[in-house]
Amino acid sequence: MLTLAAFTLLLAGACALSANTVTTMMQDLKVSSKLPPPCCSPPTWQAELVDLKSPYQVDSLIAVDYSKNMEGVITTSRATGQVIGRSLIDYSKHLIYEAVYVPDMAPTCKKVPFNMPLARCMNDTTITDLVYLGSSTLGMKGAGLNYDGYSFKAADNEISIALVPIPNSGNLCYPVIESLKNKQQDSIYIFLQAESKVNDPTIFDVPAPCV
Numbered sequence: 001m002l003t004l005a006a007f008t009l010l011l012a013g014a015c016a017l018s019a020n021t022v023t024t025m026m027q028d029l030k031v032s033s034k035l036p037p038p039c040c041s042p043p044t045w046q047a048e049l050v051d052l053k054s055p056y057q058v059d060s061l062i063a064v065d066y067s068k069n070m071e072g073v074i075t076t077s078r079a080t081g082q083v084i085g086r087s088l089i090d091y092s093k094h095l096i097y098e099a100v101y102v103p104d105m106a107p108t109c110k111k112v113p114f115n116m117p118l119a120r121c122m123n124d125t126t127i128t129d130l131v132y133l134g135s136s137t138l139g140m141k142g143a144g145l146n147y148d149g150y151s152f153k154a155a156d157n158e159i160s161i162a163l164v165p166i167p168n169s170g171n172l173c174y175p176v177i178e179s180l181k182n183k184q185q186d187s188i189y190i191f192l193q194a195e196s197k198v199n200d201p202t203i204f205d206v207p208a209p210c211v
């Protein structure tokens with residue numbers, strides 16, 4: 001649900017746009033007073049992830065597994081197709097592994113303490129200051145994606161998120177846009193090609209340079 005593709009290499013200086021673009025966008029919605037029932041991410045999911053504020057020409061794949069309590073991100077150079085980074089958040093160990101691959105150099109690894117909780121549902125106790133921003137359609141009316149907008153806090157993060165219900169799933173939903181701000185990071189993610197499964201589970205292996 002709240003994803004944190006923390007990848008230090010990609011974050012430096014990525015603060016070009018004004019801070020709360022996504023919140024502002026969603027606050028323009030016709031706010032319904034009725035909070036929808038809390039939705040949850042599928043037990044595992046993956047998506048292509050683009051940070052609209054990043055100055056780097058990269059693509060990322062993000063995968064989350066709530067039973068493993070892990071979130072993995074593989075980042076690829078758009079120009080060369082080469083993997084330039086892998087990060088793995090182990091929410092149980094409160095640790096993020098960040099491996100960086102630079103051509104012609106030995107891969108590096110950083111292990112950094114990580115204290116943000118992993119929340120799967122909008123009623124998770126780690127979510128505070130929850131505000132329902134309303135619902136609207138992303139794209140064409142009648143043929144686009146109907147979503148619910150929320151803002152909330154989790155640990156030191158301010159998050160706004162647009163969640164789209166998965167048809168006939170009961171209470172499952174997936175993110176399409178997320179604005180995430182904390183002391184180190186100011187990102188607007190869009191999620192593409194989301195799937196309720198993880199195609200390559202090795203994304204949850206500790207990156208080789210970190211072993």
Ligand SMILES: *[C@@H]1O[C@H](CO)[C@@H](O)[C@H](O)[C@H]1NC(C)=O
Pocket residue numbers: 037038039040121123124171
């Ligand atoms: C949170 O919401 C989910 C989905 O609607 C529900 O299954 C679960 O029981 C709720 N948990 C709590 C603690 O209310």
